Amino acid sequence: MILRALMLLSLTLGLAAAPARAQGVAVGITTTAQPFVITDPSGKLDGFNVELARLLCARMGRTCSLEPTTFPQLLSRIEEGTFQMGFGNTLKTPEREKKMLFSAPIWRSTSSFVTTATRPTIDPTRARSLLRTCVVRKSMQEAFLAAQPGPDDNIVAIATYRELFDGLTGGACDAALLPTVNVLDFLSRETGRGYDYSGPPVDDPRLSGSVHIIVSKGRPDLLTALDAAINAIKLDGSYRILMARHFPFDIN
Template sequence: MKRQLISLFCAGFALLGSNQTLADNSYKIGISDSFQPFNYRDAQGQLKGFNVDVANALCTEMKAKCEFVVMRFPQIIPALENNEVQFAPANFLITAERAKKINFSAKYYRSTTSLIGSADKAHLDPEQVLKDMNNKVGTQKGSAQNRYLVEHAHTQVIELSSIGEGLSKLNKQEIDYLIAPTLFALNFLQRPENSRMDFIGEPINNPTLSGTVHIGITKQQPELQQEIDSALAALVKQGKLRQIINQYFPFNVY
């Protein structure tokens, strides 16, 4: 498995190379790069997004040296389990299965889940759509949405490596619908080139697909959970988290 390391500076410290052992108060951060506006690359190939800015702010608050490790979403939990990365702002909803493998921070935003597809089907009930065996529904492998489809839907479930791949297949009409976090779908639907797409009905009403979102933390460094929670609380109190939210979303998602 090839991973691309993206280095960043936090708290004025020079970062270590990817083949070096990180010292105390130095962390590797697991993140994907195909989940706009949360984490993506700009035209210059630089890592950008809401999760990137939150991670940078946390590292500054903790006075830590941090290094992003870019990987696909399904690889993040195993990397946390093995302490290959120490934390990951990867849009995690807490589930019992995940809690056996990793620790979680306090919330850093709230999320719901929506179905997106052709605008001429926007009037449909998503629950009915997911009962139709003829429908092909894309989902990111390893996500809460993936698990929900496998356990509850009667459609053809198309597992994808990333939401970005799902959007590409949706545009090419290789799948009929894509199930994704509402905030991500909103960003996609606001682009002029996607005007023929829309939300299908209202967000899906299921507790496993909505709620507070948390940063994943390795269990091998239990003290890090409190450190991140303290830093998050400081960002909230200082108004810095709200400033980051306002850069990416048209309403408060905390």
């Protein structure tokens, strides 16, 4: 009788411990432009963000399941908690801080207009009124443009960068407003020939600053572990190596 009770207790404890061991981290990662995310034809994810996610999960000792998503979906699911961690090159804003947690900065970003090389330099304050501009939905670029005067139709909100560049080259929009670094790959490819940055990056604090990994609001423990992992890879040089493999200069 006692032996049976002990076995039952062991089984109960084993069952209780099993979810803890199997508990992984659901990581949302936006299929943004190269070199952040590269999706091969088989659907396998690769790129700077993917490697960074794997590197940090390894450092945290967590089992992470990476799931490609769009930026709007990433924000929504992080807010919902279905993603515990999100890689979407997210800038920190007060509104977002109410809904999610932000890791230590991982690199710094600016936003630039991209348009045909022959087009005169775009005045950011008049861009909405003059041009149809593609932006990623729910991004700061969309928020910036929304704050500018002009018809709503001139704000072309698109879910992914791939669709954004397609829209730019396909004529869906006259220009695009997006992170400066995200444009490099597009400009270096054949499809981006004839396109160029339109002047220097937009000088607006909402569009430049530190890029963070976002964490579900209910997982501050994960945030702590994540910050420690970021600090660790910065100190041991692995982050610099990772960055050098994907970018032509130090974006940090």
